[in-house]
Amino acid sequence: MASRAQEATRDAILATAAEAFASPDAVSMTELARRAGVARGTLYRYFPTRRALLNSLKRGAGDEASRRLAEAKLDQVALDEGLARAVRALVALDKRYLFLLSEPQPSLREEPGVVAPIVGLLERGREQGELRADVPAACLLESLLALIGACIRSGRAVGMARKT
Numbered sequence: 001m002a003s004r005a006q007e008a009t010r011d012a013i014l015a016t017a018a019e020a021f022a023s024p025d026a027v028s029m030t031e032l033a034r035r036a037g038v039a040r041g042t043l044y045r046y047f048p049t050r051r052a053l054l055n056s057l058k059r060g061a062g063d064e065a066s067r068r069l070a071e072a073k074l075d076q077v078a079l080d081e082g083l084a085r086a087v088r089a090l091v092a093l094d095k096r097y098l099f100l101l102s103e104p105q106p107s108l109r110e111e112p113g114v115v116a117p118i119v120g121l122l123e124r125g126r127e128q129g130e131l132r133a134d135v136p137a138a139c140l141l142e143s144l145l146a147l148i149g150a151c152i153r154s155g156r157a158v159g160m161a162r163k164t
Contacts, residue, residue: 010046012036014060015095017053022098029053061096066113068092074117079125083144086118090148098152115141 002010016036020027027035029050033043047053068089074082090097122140125131131140 009038009042013038013043013046013053014057018057018061018095018098021054021057022095057096061093062111062114064096065090065093066111069114069117072117074121075124079121079128079130082121086121086144087148090114090145091152094152098149118144 013032013036017032020032020035029043030040032053033040036043047056069086072082072085072089074086077085119137119141122131122137122144126133126135126137
């Protein structure tokens with residue numbers, strides 16, 4: 001079982017990596033260790049390869065997004081409230097969300113706990129005539145995910161994660 005100090009170090013590395021990997025500039029593991037305030041050897045003890053670090057980021061962000069969307073209970077509210085809740089849940093991921101979007105195939109699409117509740121909400125909106133039925137739910141999902149990413153990247157998502 002990891003100590004609190006070990007968990008804090010791991011969390012600091014992951015937070016730094018999410019921020020660094022969300023930017024368009026390539027970052028080496030040595031630079032990442034420097035930014036996280038740990039020795040390069042420490043970084044490699046926690047994450048032996050860059051891929052291990054990326055996989056951990058992906059899992060953590062996907063788990064957090066799934067948890068937040070489940071707590072939002074999108075299936076129990078009207079479409080407009082469901083969309084607002086989904087946006088707040090994903091915006092709250094901040095840089096971790098941008099990291100997922102920077103992957104060649106955005107990882108959020110691979111997360112059933114993320115995709116299913118949102119697609120379910122969009123399909124319900126299409127069936128009830130609140131959304132255009134001629135636009136596939138997959139297209140609506142892609143558009144929503146891209147808009148959330150654009151808001152986070154531009155800094156315009158500030159405050160969007162709070163309940164209004």
